[in-house]
Amino acid sequence: MNKENKSFFAKLKEGLIKTKKNLTDQIEGVIFQHKKINDNFLDELEEILITSDMGVETTMDIIEYIKEETKKRKLEDTLEIKEIIKEYLINALKENERPDVTDKQRVILIVGVNGVGKTTSIGKIAYRLKQSGNKVIVAAADTFRAAAVDQLKEWCYRAGVDIIASEQGSDPGAVVFDAIQAAKARKADILICDTAGRLHNKKNLMKELSKIFKILDREFSEAHIDVYLVIDATTGQNGIVQAKMFKEACNINGLILTKLDGTAKGGIAFPIVNELKIPIKYVGVGEGIDDLQDFDAQDFVNAIFE
Amino acid sequence: MFENLSDKLQNALKKLRGKGKLTEKDIDLAMKEIKMSLLEADVNYKVVKDFIKTVKERSLGTEVMESLTPGQQVVKIVHEELTEIMGQGESRLKFNSNGITYFMMCGLQGAGKTTACGKLAKKLKKEGRRPLLAACDVYRPAAIKQLMVVGESVGVPVFQMGDKISPVKIAKEAMNHAMKQGNDVVIIDTAGRLHIDDDLMDELVEIKETLKPHEILLLLDAMTGQDAVKVAETFNSYLDITGVILTKVDGDARGGAALSIRRVVDKPIKFLSVGEKMDQLETFHPDRMASRILGMGDVLSIIEKAQDAFDEKQALELQKKLKTQDFNLDDFLSQLQQMKNMGPLDEILEMVPGLGGKKKLKGLKIDEKELVYTEAIIQSMTKKERMNPSIINGSRRKRIAAGSGTSVQRVNSLLKQYEEMKKMMKKFQAMGQGKKKGGFGGMGGFKMPF
Helix, strand or coil: CCCHHHHHHHHHHHHHHCCCCCHHHHHHHHHHHEEECCCHHHHHHHHHHHHHHHHHHHHHHHHHHHHHHHHHHCCEHHHHHHHHHHHHHHHHHHCCCCCCCCCCCCCEEEEECCCCCCHHHHHHHHHHHHHCCCCEEEEECCCCCCCCHHHHHHHHHHHEEEECCCCCCCCHHHHHHHHHHHHHCCCCCCCEECCCCCCCCCCCHHHHHHHHHHHHEEEEECCCEEEEEEEEECCHHHHHHHHHHHHHCCCEEEEEECCCCCCCCCCHHHHHHHHHCCCCCCCCCCCCCCCCEEEEEHHHHHHHCC | CCHHHHHHHHHHHHHHHHCCCCCCCHEEEEEEEHHHHHHHHCCCHHHHHHHHHHHHHHHHHHHHHCCCHHHHHHHHHHHHHHHHCCCCCCCCCCCCCCEEEEEEEEEEECCHHHHHHHHHHEEEECCCEEEEEEEEEECCHHHHHHHHHHHHHHHCCEEECCCCCCHHHHHHHHHHHHHHHHHEEEEEEEECCCCCCCCHHHHHHHHHHHHCCCCCEEEEEECCCCCHHHHHHHHHHHHCCEEEEEEECCCCCCCCCHHHHHHCCCCEEEECCCCCCCCCEEEEEEHHHHHHHCCCCHHHHHHHHHHHHHHHHHHHHHHHHCCCCCCHHHHHHHHHHHHHHHCCHHHHHHHHCCCCCCCCCCHHHCCCHHHHHHHHHHHCCHHHHHCCCHHCHHHHHHHHHHHCCCCCHHHHHHHHHHHHHHHHHHHHHHHHHHHHCCCCCHHHHHHCCC
């Protein structure tokens, strides 16, 4: 593990540890209370997993997995359960991991419901990609929310990257179009597009998003397009519906999990990854510009359980 | 919100409804389904457990078992307990009877504080007060700018001192400013913060001590999961909040947070923030919400919305027409246009008893944009056709389609919608007559202009 990774791991752990009653404490609680694996133990475990927002379905899958594995490995002692859960979660996350495309120009379209931290995440991603030697351009296509462009401008200034912006109320498609031309002309490595937060059940807004995606697809066909959905770690079961609807509208292929520095554990990420078969790409653990890092399944699950 | 939860609960209860006799097993089965649907709706685990326990105990009591319609009794119990969980009655804002009133808004990042500040300001202004918004979010880039834009759009002044001054100081200055300018309510927008960030939470406590706000409102995203309760508990323990505003309620989250908050922190939900427009802030009525969840309809809310949006005279006229069954396409069009004033139509339809959640209104699904076509189509008809739609035959349909620049299919579907609506109105009429002695004066007094 290199230095950068370590500090991130520490930060992530710090974020996840702040909760006194975190997942692992609770799990250890029932483990010590029960000693033997039986139905009561599994019931209580189920309760803990559900309170981490993993959802009924994923929880049942985990419980099934535990039952199978304990039978297979002839386990009786509850102490071994923690490793089994970790194993299950890491596998589930790893299965869907994919490396970034680096051999051509790249677009990252950032989408999500209101208030999940899209603009902030873009600032941090831009900074990160710039630090690793890329030429980055940001498109301010959230032309709806009051002062969203100003907020993004501030982040771009901090990250030291160019921004293509128009005024509030203008057509987001047009901003994206302009940004594509700029990305081509200035030979940018990566174009990151901000979009307005929208609730996934608003048909017209989702249509607008499909249109933005189509513009990228058509006008920038030489580039590889990534669409990342930003999910707030405090989100409950609605996150699954969000992910499905956004996938339908603009074919998301990655997740950004934000606000992991609170007490929420981001359990909702597991059913989403499971359901949509897409990887988590970044996790956000604070408000500083370097508080967003590449996702690593092992680190993430370890941080939950450490 | 709640739509899916309500579907699931209704399904679980439907199985009980028809039964003449209930066994403990029937109830256990239903309770298990209810438990799962509540959990999937993000209702706090502990709250679910208590809820199920109470409902089950009461359902097994003699009052249910000896009743002729035990299933109905269980539904009644679930309704009562849901209402109980969410708290009784609406909770009004407290104002300072002598001097300036202070409202402080707080919450996690991205909960929707700034937007809600604007909505609340607009509401207060509409009530004849002179609100002032104070920009105390000095951390998030462009937060002050956002509040200023929001303030301008609702025509309420914003007090700000830039982002280099401490929020406590800004709050203090805002007091002086309000006094000088003659504002009677000050709404303090604070920065989003994590409930476990001690420093920032202490800052809120300091603002609280400076202003002694009459309301401390926690903004909570309706999509929040199991963590909602922890957030509310922590904010409450620091600030002793006076209420909650639930935001992003126009999403399709099942709203479990709403069900948990009252029970866990014993603070009322005061408002629902339901959209991006500045007038979309609704008072929260727990009992009505419980009815909506159980698919029992929320007639009171429609009435209020209708009263807000409709022209009384027109409504009376329409009522007359309804009675004589003389409802033509002209009326249909004017109804559609007025309904639009009430807000998103599917939202309204959801509140209608017997219609909510059932999705049998497909023929009546009205896209706001469709109204433009509808208008064009109806205006392309002759007066005679509008008065008596039954004469619109194939060739007339073709002409109307060409005249309105639409298609025959569209004309067809419009006529079908019209028929559906006519049917629905008959239903309302019938309900009105049946409920004349009811609490809201029957549907006759309910100036529903469909």
